[in-house]
Amino acid sequence: xxxxxxxxxxxxxxxxxxxxxxxxxxxxxxxxxxxxxxxxxxxxxxxxxxxxxxxxxxxxxxxxxxxxxxxxxxxxxxxxxxxxxxxxxxxxxxxxxxxxxxxxxxxxxxxxxxxxxxxxxxxxxxxxxxxxxxxxxxxxxxxxxxxxxxxxxxxxxxxxxxxxxxxxxxxxxxxxxxxxxxxxxxxxxxxxxxxxxxxxxxxxxxxxxxxxxxxxxxxxxxxxxxxxxxxxxxxxxxxxxxxxxxxxxxxxxxxxxxxxxxxxx
Amino acid sequence: xxxxxxxxxxxxxxxxxxxxxxxxxxxxxxxxxxxxxxxxxxxxxxxxxxxxxxxxxxxxxxxxxxxxxxxxxxxxxxxxxxxxxxxxxxxxxxxxxxxxxxxxxxxx
Numbered sequence: 001x002x003x004x005x006x007x008x009x010x011x012x013x014x015x016x017x018x019x020x021x022x023x024x025x026x027x028x029x030x031x032x033x034x035x036x037x038x039x040x041x042x043x044x045x046x047x048x049x050x051x052x053x054x055x056x057x058x059x060x061x062x063x064x065x066x067x068x069x070x071x072x073x074x075x076x077x078x079x080x081x082x083x084x085x086x087x088x089x090x091x092x093x094x095x096x097x098x099x100x101x102x103x104x105x106x107x108x109x110x111x112x113x114x115x116x117x118x119x120x121x122x123x124x125x126x127x128x129x130x131x132x133x134x135x136x137x138x139x140x141x142x143x144x145x146x147x148x149x150x151x152x153x154x155x156x157x158x159x160x161x162x163x164x165x166x167x168x169x170x171x172x173x174x175x176x177x178x179x180x181x182x183x184x185x186x187x188x189x190x191x192x193x194x195x196x197x198x199x200x201x202x203x204x205x206x207x208x209x210x211x212x213x214x215x216x217x218x219x220x221x222x223x224x225x226x227x228x229x230x231x232x233x234x235x236x237x238x239x240x241x242x243x244x245x246x247x248x249x250x251x252x253x254x255x256x257x258x259x260x261x262x263x264x265x
Numbered sequence: 266x267x268x269x270x271x272x273x274x275x276x277x278x279x280x281x282x283x284x285x286x287x288x289x290x291x292x293x294x295x296x297x298x299x300x301x302x303x304x305x306x307x308x309x310x311x312x313x314x315x316x317x318x319x320x321x322x323x324x325x326x327x328x329x330x331x332x333x334x335x336x337x338x339x340x341x342x343x344x345x346x347x348x349x350x351x352x353x354x355x356x357x358x359x360x361x362x363x364x365x366x367x368x369x370x371x372x373x
Contacts, residue, residue, distance in 0.1 A: 046356045049363075066266045071273050078281030088276055093266045102279050109284045111315055117291035117304075118311040125297035135289035140316065147312040195370055197329045198338050201320040202345050202366065206358035208316050209349025220310035221317045228318035229325065240318055245307075247314025252306040 029155045033163035036156070040145065040167025046206070047141045047172055050199040052179045053190050054082055059183020061086070065093035069184050076180035080136070080173060084108040087236070107236040114244055115143040122150045123165060125158050134162075137169035144207040151211065215258065220251030337369030 031039070055076065062072040067089065075085045084105040091101045115138055123134060123146065145168045150161060182189075190196065212218050224247025231239025300308070324342045326332045345362030349355065 043355070046359050049359065067273065068270075071270070071277065074274070074277040074281075078277055079284050081284055084280065084284065088280060092268055092273060092276060095267050098268070098272050098276055101276050102283070105276075105280050106283045106287070109287050111319070112284070112288045113290050114311050114315055116288055116293075117295075118308040119292045120295045121300050121305050121308065124292060124295060124300075128293070128296070131292050131296060132289060135292050136285060138288040138292070140319075144312050144316060195329065195338070195366055197323070197327060198341060198366055201323045201338075201342060202362035203359055204316045204320045205324075205342060205345040206349050206355045206362065208313055209346050209358055210353040210355060211313050212350060217310065217313045220314040224314035224318035225321040228321045232322040232326070237319070240315065243318040244311065244315040247318060248307045248310040251310030251314065252303070255306060255309070 027155050029153055029157065029160055031153075031156070031160055033159045036160045036163035037167035040149070040164040040169075041171050042167075043145060043149075044141065044168040044171035047203055048175055050203045051082075051141075051172060051176050053194075053196055053199065055176045055179025056183035056188070056190060057196070058082065058085055058089070059180040059185070060188045062089050062180075063184050063187075065089055067092075069181070072180060072184045073177070076177045079105075080176065081109050081112075081139070082176070083237075104236045107238050111237070111240055111244060112138055112143075114248075115140075119143065119146060122146055123158065123161055126162055130162065134165060134169075137165075137173050139172055140204065141172050141207070142168045144204075144211075148207070148211055151213075214255070216251045216254040219254040220247040223247045223250035337366060337373050340369045341366035 058076065059072055062075065063069075067075075075088065079085050079088075087108055088101050088105040091104060096104075116135065119134070119138070123131070126134065142165060146161070146165050149164050150156070153160070156164075208221065212221060224243045226243075227246045228239055228243035231242055233239070324338065325334055327335050327338050329335075330338070341362045344365035345358045348361035349358030352358065
């Protein structure tokens, strides 16, 4: 998966040795932002297997429920968050009060505040407009990719991390909008007997499994899953707002404990 | 649906703005300021905590199977997890899960 190693810069008239802005520290990441962008794009491609069918499905469901094309597109462009869009359309089509629709759909998206906080150490040093754009493009997938990238390339510069994020976002966000449009205008093109519901669990597991490198990561996942299952009955996925932090505390506690043991050993 | 077009647009605009503010919250407001060590330690585990917790009920109690555990889906989840752990490769894990799910629902 790693990008081809960039040729090391040799002193030459066109490439003087004293480049103060070039990374010269040992272990610095040689990847150019362009390469990081491309790597982000390539790594995000598998998620299209989920985003395109679900975008299509959202378009179809919204049309069937009586929303017009501009409203359907309004959801996918302005909200850009699948699960909350499905919930809002479902509740609106069953004549739920507007305030309840908004509260329920927002509750589903509250988990993204945790994603937003986790991105601070990764791309928080970016310019304000870049952070606003990154916030717009913050999804489960782009978030997971940014975390995975930061863990695998701890030496990466802000420019490299941002470029990787934009590469992923470009592959993840526009296809959701386009697929919604196709679903809303062309109709259902997915066979009804496909077990599409399970595409989400499979892709999420595939993002998380490679990240389970330490006992602390494993503890975080296990505790969060346990709490989430116990609280599965809470409305609009709000149990997740307890399960997530519980798992995070477990991970941090195990990390502190293993570090303490290493120091005293 | 008895909602007027105005109602629908109110939902879209408020939900869109609210969702953006949720996404922007920490990244936008905290930005480049230093994060305390304890917070950074907690935040390292956001992804491995939240993402599995989000899908755990879907794996155990899939709505498509009436909320009852489905062997094909359980096998697919196990295959995805195992290949992902072993190869550290997201694409390989997705392919394993999809193949297991396809085979499982065809056989069972």
